[in-house]
Amino acid sequence: MAYSRVHSDFPSQTVFKKFVVMLLFFLTLLYFLQYLTDRCSKTPTSVRTTDQAIRSFASDLKADELQSLSRKRLIQKWADKSGVGYHRGSGVEYTGSDSVVFGPWADFAVASQSEMRFPSSINTDVLMNFQYPGKRDSGTLSLLGEGIKRLPQALIIGVKKGGTRALLEFLRVHPDIRAVGAEPHFFDRNYEKGLEWYRDLMPKTLEGQITMEKTPSYFVTREAPARIYGMSRDTKLIVVVRDPVTRAISDYTQTLSKKLDIPTFESLTFKNRTTGLIDTSWSAVQIGIYAKHLDNWLQFFPMAQILFVSGECLISDPARELGHVQDFLGLKRIITDKHFYFNQTKGFPCLKKAEGSSKPRCLGKTKGRTHPNIDPEVVQRLRDFYRPFNMKFYQMTGRAFGWDG
Ligand SMILES: Nc1ncnc2c1ncn2[C@@H]1O[C@H](COP(=O)(O)OS(=O)(=O)O)[C@@H](OP(=O)(O)O)[C@H]1O
Numbered sequence: 148m149a150y151s152r153v154h155s156d157f158p159s160q161t162v163f164k165k166f167v168v169m170l171l172f173f174l175t176l177l178y179f180l181q182y183l184t185d186r187c188s189k190t191p192t193s194v195r196t197t198d199q200a201i202r203s204f205a206s207d208l209k210a211d212e213l214q215s216l217s218r219k220r221l222i223q224k225w226a227d228k229s230g231v232g233y234h235r236g237s238g239v240e241y242t243g244s245d246s247v248v249f250g251p252w253a254d255f256a257v258a259s260q261s262e263m264r265f266p267s268s269i270n271t272d273v274l275m276n277f278q279y280p281g282k283r284d285s286g287t288l289s290l291l292g293e294g295i296k297r298l299p300q301a302l303i304i305g306v307k308k309g310g311t312r313a314l315l316e317f318l319r320v321h322p323d324i325r326a327v328g329a330e331p332h333f334f335d336r337n338y339e340k341g342l343e344w345y346r347d348l349m350p351k352t353l354e355g356q357i358t359m360e361k362t363p364s365y366f367v368t369r370e371a372p373a374r375i376y377g378m379s380r381d382t383k384l385i386v387v388v389r390d391p392v393t394r395a396i397s398d399y400t401q402t403l404s405k406k407l408d409i410p411t412f413e414s415l416t417f418k419n420r421t422t423g424l425i426d427t428s429w430s431a432v433q434i435g436i437y438a439k440h441l442d443n444w445l446q447f448f449p450m451a452q453i454l455f456v457s458g459e460c461l462i463s464d465p466a467r468e469l470g471h472v473q474d475f476l477g478l479k480r481i482i483t484d485k486h487f488y489f490n491q492t493k494g495f496p497c498l499k500k501a502e503g504s505s506k507p508r509c510l511g512k513t514k515g516r517t518h519p520n521i522d523p524e525v526v527q528r529l530r531d532f533y534r535p536f537n538m539k540f541y542q543m544t545g546r547a548f549g550w551d552g
Contacts (some may be wrong), residue, residue, distance in 0.1 A: 187460035187467055219437045294351035297409040298342065301383040301476055302375065304444075305366025308397040309387035309435055310458040310472070312514055313495075315361045317469055319502045320482050322507055325350040326359040333360075335368040342378065357476055367440050372447040383476060384448060389458030390550040391435025391537070392529045396518045404516065413525045425532045432529075438539035445543075455544050467498045 243433050318324050331337065333345045333354050365371040366386055375382050389397075399412045409415075415433065418424040427433055434440075444453060454475040461468045466484040473480045490497040490509050497509035535549050541547045 151537065156269050177320070185433045187457060188462045200488070228458070238352065248422060280292075293357070294353045296345050296346050296349045296351055297358045298378055299349065299360050299377070301357055301359045301385065302365065302369065303359065303363070303385045303387065304360035304375075305363045305386045305440075306388055306394065306437070307363040307367075308394050308401065309363065309389045310456075310461045311363045311387050313461060313465075313510055314385070314387050314456060314468075314472070315359070316501065316508075316510065317465060317473065317482060317486075317498065318359065320486055320498065320500075321473065321478060322481065323478050324476075325352045325356050326360055326361070329398070330362040330364075331360050331363050332364065334371040335362065335364050338370070338374060357478070357486075366444075367430075372444045376447040380448075382448075382452075384453045385456060385472065386453060386460065387456045387458050388437055388540075388548060390548075391533045392526060393518075394435050394458075395431040395529065396521055397516070398434065400516050400518050401513070402431075403519070404513070412519065413522050416525055416529065423528055425529070432532075435533060436536050438536045438543060441543055455546060457546075457548055459548070462495060 150190060168503045193318055224360060305311070315326055319326050327348055327350065331345060331348050333340070333348075337344070349360070352358050365375070375384070395416075396412065398414070402409060414420070415429050418426040425432060427436070441453075454472060456468050465487050466482070469482045470480050473482060486499055487496045488499055488507065489495075491508075494516060495509065495515050497507055499507050501508035530551070537548070537550050
């Protein structure tokens, strides 16, 4: 009997096996199709500490959340008007080489080489009297309720020309994010000035708000990971990455815009043009070896504490990338599709309403420059050079950014 049952089950088992194999094949095919066609939709690894998850969950549930949000905004506006904060509460003025920008967002488009100086009218005594808890601020409000200056809990650490300014300006729309406008360059150029100097640059924040800054050169600064870890091992790190070849050309275009008599991109790319040996000591090339720089960060921070934003997707679908960033920061998804429109003249997504304004805003003219034409052979040579590093980077981050296809 037993034999005959096994025997009679045999054809149905074979059919079942075939079905499983076909199903697996179908699912694999589906996965690859999605992988190839929809790079921007790949959900990056995000971290949410238990604390953040609870906070975010609680904020979903709280009925009085909206009330509290508008209260926070009101208090913040009041604090800004009180005159203690300068330039969106950052406490600094800008006199940078890349700050010569025109049009809307001119005040935001302050990039890499910005110098900072304190306004002479700032009342340092008042600031010194704030209660500064230890490294890990508990977020106590001062008696006036205008918030306190805290060290950043999240940093946009790179990459130069990746789209870092766009990301920061988009994030500032979120009521729970407060950011410094200029690049403080603390962990690379100004480290000897000390953490109190750094903290003083920060805008005031209320309990639950996140303080941020962006300095794209941190990503390639050898000492930066250890220094940031020293400030707080919980710091969340965000890196906006972009096709390293386009990034290099963008970097070169920026240098060219300041100094017209520099050698051509083609000549700077090679150590020896005839042998085709790439000059990896040229910073425009070096910055794009993302896998190498990332290795340095992984000596101090776990991968789950670093979020990689696709510079390309930030242009093609900003709301989706911003969704990932808000999740990563443990914030409610407040910045959505509704906040953006595509400006045909600029050729980039812009904000329908920027923070603290009711008018549409695009980034300044130094963002979205026209790139010079580069010899296609040189571009191809660079693509070949970066390919293995890109593959390694995709492997390390678990996201295929699609620069080699
Ligand atoms: N919305 C929007 N508007 C304008 N520009 C945008 C936007 N999103 C991304 N980008 C791209 O950002 C590139 C500049 O990158 P960064 O802001 O990181 O540059 S910098 O390192 O701070 O100088 C800049 O590079 P270039 O196009 O080469 O100028 C833009 O391509």
